[in-house]
Amino acid sequence: MARYTDEELKEKVHNGFIVEYPDEMTEGYRNALIVQLLVQADTELISAPAYFGAAKDAPSTNTMVSATAIIQDELAHANIAYRLLEDLGMDKEQLVYGRQAHEFKHPYGFDHPLENWAELVVANGLYDRAGITLLGDVFKNTSYGPLKRALVKVDQEETFHLRHGEMWMKRLSAAGGEAKESIQRAVDWMFPMAVEWFGLPDDMKRHSGQLDYKLKGMTNDELRQTWMQSTVPLCESIGIEVPAHWDEGRERFVLDYAFPCEYDEDEKRWLMDEGEISWSQVFERWKGRGPANKRFVESIQEGRAFRGMLEAA
Amino acid sequence: MKEPVYEVFARKAREEPLRHIGFINATDDDLARVYAWKTYDEQNWAEMCVIPRSAIIPVDPGESQFVTANAPATEDSIVHARATGAYGGSDVAIKGDA
Ligand SMILES: [Fe+2]
Numbered sequence A: 001m002a003r004y005t006d007e008e009l010k011e012k013v014h015n016g017f018i019v020e021y022p023d024e025m026t027e028g029y030r031n032a033l034i035v036q037l038l039v040q041a042d043t044e045l046i047s048a049p050a051y052f053g054a055a056k057d058a059p060s061t062n063t064m065v066s067a068t069a070i071i072q073d074e075l076a077h078a079n080i081a082y083r084l085l086e087d088l089g090m091d092k093e094q095l096v097y098g099r100q101a102h103e104f105k106h107p108y109g110f111d112h113p114l115e116n117w118a119e120l121v122v123a124n125g126l127y128d129r130a131g132i133t134l135l136g137d138v139f140k141n142t143s144y145g146p147l148k149r150a151l152v153k154v155d156q157e158e159t160f161h162l163r164h165g166e167m168w169m170k171r172l173s174a175a176g177g178e179a180k181e182s183i184q185r186a187v188d189w190m191f192p193m194a195v196e197w198f199g200l201p202d203d204m205k206r207h208s209g210q211l212d213y214k215l216k217g218m219t220n221d222e223l224r225q226t227w228m229q230s231t232v233p234l235c236e237s238i239g240i241e242v243p244a245h246w247d248e249g250r251e252r253f254v255l256d257y258a259f260p261c262e263y264d265e266d267e268k269r270w271l272m273d274e275g276e277i278s279w280s281q282v283f284e285r286w287k288g289r290g291p292a293n294k295r296f297v298e299s300i301q302e303g304r305a306f307r308g309m310l311e312a313a
Numbered sequence B: 001m002k003e004p005v006y007e008v009f010a011r012k013a014r015e016e017p018l019r020h021i022g023f024i025n026a027t028d029d030d031l032a033r034v035y036a037w038k039t040y041d042e043q044n045w046a047e048m049c050v051i052p053r054s055a056i057i058p059v060d061p062g063e064s065q066f067v068t069a070n071a072p073a074t075e076d077s078i079v080h081a082r083a084t085g086a087y088g089g090s091d092v093a094i095k096g097d098a
C-alpha cells in the first residue's frame, strides 16, 4: 500500500523530501512519528498541572497572569500535538482520557510536584529550555510537513516561557538571601533531572529510527550539550552553582558527578555520592513513574464526568 | 464524542494574504471560533477565520493537506506501553521490551 519501501523513504527524506500524506509513510516511519508525537503531546499536557501547582505561589497578581498564560500555552501545544496524532489514525479522546497514568510518555522529571515560585521559574528556565532545544531541532530537521508548520507557534511561545524563567531566576538571585537560596535548591534537583531526560548517551544508544527517518537532526548527546551550552553560563552568571563545567581540552561541557545516578524522591535529592548506576536502573525508575504521576494525570482526566453528561444528552 | 476538525486561517495585516496557521477540534462553528481565537493567540491577528475541514474541496485530492485518510488505529503496543520516554521521544519502550 505504501508508495515507497523503508529504504527508499529513508533516502528520500535525507535528500530533502517532506512527507505530507499518510500513504507516503512506511509502517516504520509512521510508528516512529507516533512515538515522537506522543512524547511531545504528553509532555506539554502534564507540564500544565505541574506548573499550576506552583503558579498559585506567584508573588503578585501580575505575575500570576504570566504564569497562567504559560499554562494556557502548554495546553494549546498539547492539543495541537494530539490533533496531529488524530490525522495519523489515533483516537485523541482515548489518548487523553482513556490511558492509565503510567502509560503517559512525558519524562520522569514532570512526575514531580513543583512546590514554590522558585521551582516554577527554574522549570521555565531549565525544562522549557530543554523543550526548545528538542523541538527547535525537530523544527529545523523534521521530514514531516504538518509537524514543521505546527511548531512555528509552539517555538514562539516556548521562547517566551524561557525568557520568563531567565528573568525571574536573575531577579530572585539578585535579591540574595532566602530568595537566592530557593533558586539554588531548585537548580540542585532540577538540573540533573533535565540532563537525564535527554536519554541514553550516544555510545549506548539503541537504534530508534528517528534519525534515519529524519524526524530529528541531533543525537541525544548533541542535544544535551546544546542545552548545557546555554544553561551552564546562565546559572554561572547569576551566581548559581551547577554540577557541570566547560572542559577546554575536550571542548565540551562535562558533568561533575556520577552520571547517571540514583534519585531520592522523598528528599528531592540526587544521590551523587553513591556513584554511578546503570541505564537499565534509570529506565526502571522511569517506568515506575514519579510521585506526582497519578495526581497530575487525574487532574487532567477529571473533566471526564462532564464529558459523560454531554455524551448522554 | 468525536469532534470535527476546523482549519484556522489568519493574517497579521490587511494587505497580507490569509495564511493557514493551524487547526482545532470543535463540536460546532461557534465553539470553533472561540477555540481558534484562544489557541492561536501568539499574534495580534488582523483577521482570523475557521473552515470545517469537510467543506474544503481540494482541486487535486492527491495533493492536499486537508485530506487525511485515517489509517487504522495504531497497535496498543505503542499506546499502552509503560513509558521510558526521554523528552525527545527517543527511548519509549514498546510492550515486551525489558
Ligand atoms: Fe509547550
Ligand SMILES: [Fe+2]
Pocket (backbone or CB within 6 Å): A074, A128, A131, A157, A158, A161
Ligand atoms: Fe513551555
